[in-house]
Amino acid sequence: MKPEQPATPMTPESTGLGRLPRIWQWCLLAVLSVILAALLEMAGIPAGLLMGPMVAGALVGMNGGTIRLPRQFFFCVQVVLAMMIAGSMRPDLFATFSSNWPLFLAVILSVIGVSTLCGWTITRMRILPGTTAIWGSSAGAASTMLLMADAYGADARLVAFMQYLRVVFVAGAATMVAHLWVSGTEAETATRWFAPVAGLPFLATLAVGIVGGLLGKLLRVPAGAFLVPFGIGSALNVSGMLTIELPQWLLALSFALLGWNIGLSFTRSIIAHARRAFFPTLASIFVLMAFSGALAVLLIKAAGIDPLTAYLATSPGGLDSIAVIAASSDVDLPFVMALQTARLLIITLIGPVLARFVADRV
Secondary structure, eight states: OOOOOOOOTTSTTOSGGGGSOHHHHHHHHHHHHHHHHHHHHHTTOTTHHHHHHHHHHHHHHHTTOOOOOOHHHHHHHHHHHHHHHHTTOOTHHHHHHHHHHHHHHHHHHHHHHHHHHHHHHHHHTTSSOTTHHHHHHOOSOHHHHHHHHHHTTOOHHHHHHHHHHHHHHHHHHHHHHHHHHOOSOHHHHHTOTTOOOOHHHHHHHHHHHHHHHHHHHHTTOTTHHHHHHHHHHHHHHHHTSOOOOOOHHHHHHHHHHHHHHHHTTOOHHHHHHTGGGHHHHHHHHHHHHHHHHHHHHHHHHHHOOOHHHHHHHHSOOOHHHHHHHHHTSSSOHHHHHHHHHHHHHHHHHHHHHHHHHHHTTO
């Protein structure tokens, strides 16, 4: 096996940290992540194990780092998080949704409508070309929107910048809001990383998750590596056919890898390419976040949902990062995930038609 070579200085990314061998970049990323995660955890910030590595990844990426999380690792992260959330699903969730479905559908369609309006406005101002702004503003899972945008001819780099910038701001805001409601119980459970784990349920959980994830990729389901194991695991958990068991150390590792995947997306080339669109994108993110906050108030008043659950349920992405924050907070996790998943499914179904419809009228 050949020793790993440092990136060549001839490429645009080979400046700053990019001049270091990749092994040293990974070491630096790991050290930064541990320090930042520890500081956030000591401060009582929910999802510090996600936010610390995410900030560390962004620092490395924006300073010339050339490392990226391998797709196989991200697949495993999606599977673990999907099964974690599936383990919290319960039968009475469907009763809650069936009795309030018009309100929930209105909330989802309103978020999609406002995000599309923001994209249309940026396109109309000729800041970004074609349908790029529409895909970049779409309130779906960032990775799913990026794949679909590329398939429909949008500028994938600009879409990635807009999507991941929104993910960072939404995740940061959601973390700080969750911190206002933190009850102190999370500190007790977070330290039990190496508690005993039931062997057979753990292996069964991994088997269901991996098979479901592979099935989602095979069937080309958007965000299938997350949604398919989540759906199968939820059905088995609610029916009592599967006891979902995941150790805390595996969840902590998955949170960190997810943070790296988001943070490392912010490279020098992407930021330079998107410099002109930075402030309009930022304005659209703040508008969408403010509107989502207003919808959360609507859920609180009309459906009696507790404030933090309502806020996380209406937060405009990303699905996986919101899931981690919700799981680290005292909220109704099944409700949050049901509303977030429904929004992802709807935007995935109508996204291409909506993008073409709006682009034709610019």
